[in-house]
Amino acid sequence: MKSDLIEIRWHGRGGQGAITAAKIVAKATFSTGFPGVVMVPTFGTERRGAPVFTSLKLSKKRIYDLSPTQYPDIIIVLDHLLLEESAITAGLKPDGLIIVNTPRHVDAYRHNGARIAVADVTDLAMKAGLPQGVVNSGIIGSFARATELTDMDTLLKAIEEEFRGRRPRENARSAMLAYENTVIGGS
């Protein structure tokens, strides 16, 4: 309902760390020009592997509405198979953006004129030295590249801070590789 609001919906699977990724982006964007930040996870009874989502809202002003995002500007997908499984792109604004972790080419995706950004974050994360399946740090690099909502330096610091004691450098490197390898198409 408020036009000065950027709404980002993150879709992943239970255990993939979508909430952690959204939290890192919340911290970075807060410190670089969005004093109004809320990150609202939606909890069901899901277990590991089930589809989950969280809403990240960014604004220059204070945010009072903590309801889950219905009409996102940006959708971030940590596992491309979710696009086939459930209606995760529901409500995306006409000029919206979808960011997907996928091994497929950007041309394989089309969605009502939305911009599409892709990177094989799963593969890049392993190249960065992370165990297979850790994609939540990497996808942040794709977010930075496709949205330009905040700078990579701030994000990398926020990633290293969040993953202190849990391979901070590899996680940051994964985000950097994804930043460099994100391909934008669509519309």
Place this chain on the structure above:
Amino acid sequence: MQIIESGNVAAALGVKLSRAQVVAAYPITPQTPLTEKLSEFIEAEDMEAQYIPVESEHSALAVCIAASSAGARSFTATSANGLLYMHEQIHWAAGARLPIVMCVVNRGVGAPWTVWNDHQDSMSQRDTGWIQMYANDHQQIIDSVIKAFCLAEEVMVPVMVCYDGYLLSHTYMPFDVPETAVVDRFLPPYKPPYALDPHTPANLNTVTLPDVRSDIHGNQAHGYMEIRHFLQEDMRSSTQALARVETRFKEIFGRGGNPFIESYRCDDAEFIAVGIGSLSYHLRDVADSLRDEGIRAGVLSVNLYRPFPAAIIAKTLRGCRGVAVFEKALSYGYQGPLCADIKSALYQGIDGSGRRPFVLNYILGLGGREITTRDLHDAFRQSCTEVQDNVDELRWIGLKL
């Protein structure tokens, strides 16, 4: 320092900064991360306190009652059925006049099971003699916890700091974490007027008779009814104590204001929505859009529910045409408890003025049913624009029959 964290972490930081000495709690969703955080602080020796693990919520509060009786600053936290399992001890803590602080992370009550948010749990504890504060955001959570210890110890009445499960407990937003030294200035160590001491044993809260009687020194001692009368008197006057606490808090921390209610665009409002917790802030967006449509709408948040700030509520609502009370709790067989209290406040506060607004009662969000801005907007708009018949009939939002 401004940080972005969850509401549960905000509460845990408030407890740590308040230097609680005893924490006893039993985990229950959505409270669990709060007590986990406290046990981490204590384990890491970031917080000098004893964490006493217990087998139930009833024991958690029993431990706090014992610790508080011995003069320790005590804290517990729970939700929903855990709170109800404490119920007997909740009455006891108030009757024993112990300044315990408890966070209630609001969740719907079973049966059937739900882990999601509404206000039925703490609302059902309204009449236990605890002060009840409700936080609308993370800043209010951390600040309220700190103020709650200060208030509880001044009036010797336990305090519940209530905040929405998930919507606040698991949501991340920015808030300021004050410096320890500054909190120390605001909240000195607890000096109990009386504390249990093994060297001078005593009986506490023994049997009272229906009438007063002489104590062992031959002086007339209060009976049950006098003791309960004092609880009521002290609860009523605790609003003044809270006002003093708030003034001092504002002097030291530079934020705060009205600890009883928050009014948003109410000054010239024709219609006022009333709510508790994060819902009352959500309603602000709705009031803004109604204002854009030319409807003079405002929002009143009730931050202190017991003691009920009836006079200030009546003063705020006086002169408006209609009031819509949005509630996540129900007194089954009647209406929402807040709505009944609002009407009672208006009956006294505006009696004879001929300017009593109509009051509508909306029930929504039970068991975490999603509350959309559109639904709130439609309901509030209808309250303002349509002629209201059957004002006493409950109106359900989001019900799918």
